[in-house]
Amino acid sequence: MRYAALSGWRAENIAVLLPLLRAQCKRMGQLPPETLLGGSDVLPSGRYAGEWSASCTALQSLTSFDALKGRRFIEKWFRPYLLTDSAEITGYYQPVFQASLTRGGAYKVPLYARPADLTTTTDSKGQQQSGRWVKGVFEPYLDRAHIDHGALAGQGLEIAWLKSSVDRFFLQIQGSGILQLPDGRRVAVAYDGRNGQPYVPLGREMVRDGLLNTGSVSMDSIRAWLEAHPSDAQPYMERNPNYVFFRLEGAASAFGPKGALGVPLMPWRSVAVDRTTLPLGLPLWVQTSLPLQNGSTEHWQHMVLAQDVGTDIRGVGRLDLFTGSGEQSAYVAGHMHASGRIIMLLPRSENVIGAAQ
Structure with a gap:
């Protein structure tokens, strides 16, 4: 597919991701080229650390870039492929x-x-x-x-x-x-x-037992029930x-904790993925919606990086967005269960560089 087909692509500021991209490339450069980063074996590129050397070398030559130069860099060195139009996206944060x-x-x-x-x-x-x-x-x-x-x-x-x-x-x-x-x-x-x-998942257990309604399950509602029923809380958690x-x-730093790739996570830009489906480090274009504290939702479309894994993150199109720390981060992470669209941005080798798609 072509970058022009990505809704919101021209408004994206890739420059904010430069520190994260540099840290990621530094980490990959420390790995043997044959190191498997994950991902399905049907992916044409991006599964092995050595397949990132060309794009990471090109990134090192850039001292800085603005929003336009950032997009052009991604367009030159990464090719977009649709992963799914029916993603399941949740959130996690640093409490x-x-x-x-x-x-x-x-x-x-x-x-x-x-x-x-x-x-x-x-x-x-x-x-x-x-x-x-x-x-x-x-x-x-x-x-x-x-x-x-x-x-x-x-x-x-x-x-x-x-x-x-x-x-x-x-x-x-x-x-x-x-x-x-x-x-x-x-x-x-x-x-x-x-x-x-x-x-x-404790929420699933509580719904099954009639303690919570399906539409009301969130970290807040689960925590409220546990704190209101101290004699029952421990047995439920032990389920x-x-x-x-x-x-x-x-x-504590301004960035988040280190993810599975070994680099600090960036709030709103790092995601946890199923490593059997997607390789660590892979850029993804995500189109979804965020829950707002006033009860409405906000359309959200940005480039993120697959830098973490999660116990409950399994399957194609399953993402967990790292939202950082603070009240807003906690609310989004606790209430987010959205559908969405995911486009993989697979790295090119220097032998196949062509016109931006």
Whole structure:
């Protein structure tokens, strides 16, 4: 297809993505050329780190570019292909929770680091699986219920302490966050592995049990129910056996946490994808709508980069938009469940550079 067919393309300012593109190219340059970035084997390019060398070399020669030069760069070095007209797009953000680096007072809920015996292996389909070896057999790690009831206590894995298990549950859903410490400092915590147990959406469980209506499911409504029913909250959260571990990242930055590609995520410009469908690093043109706090929606069409993965992000056309941190980011991430259109922008090799499409 042609760039002229992309609704809103001429209004896009690719220049804001320059720092992200540079960081991405630097990371890819550190990888062996044969490194598989992901993606379906039917894709003509972009699956291996070496296939990005031409476009990344061209980017290095640019000291800066404005909106027009940015679009021309993408048009020259990337070819657009329609992925789907029926995408399913959600959002995630970097929440802020009150926490302490030491236990005491209201801070009694531990946030755990990755256990030493948690590892990953590759299954027969080439997919990475998390778990541990037990008597020569690889199996999922301890589930949420076992960990919640003290299976990891006393091992020195506590990196911080939160005020509630509900806070911890939502921090694990997002996969990263910011801890607001009693002395005023803000430190970042980043994803550092999961237990390999299946992810069970709590909203789906609540709808099935008649606790929430399908149209009212959001992070806000789920959290409100959990906080209003403290005696039932823990058993419900334990219906999701999936458990995420974290590491301290130091002072919180203006950018987001590092994604699966190893570069910091940019709010509203980084997305999580299914790595079996799309390779990490791939630019995507996304046309969808964002929920607004007044109850309406806003048409949204921008170029984003596939820089992260998610436990519940599976299938062609499944995207999770990183919205950053703050009230608006939390609202969009908690309420976004939109359809949309996705166009892949696949990198060209220097041997096939032609006129912009």
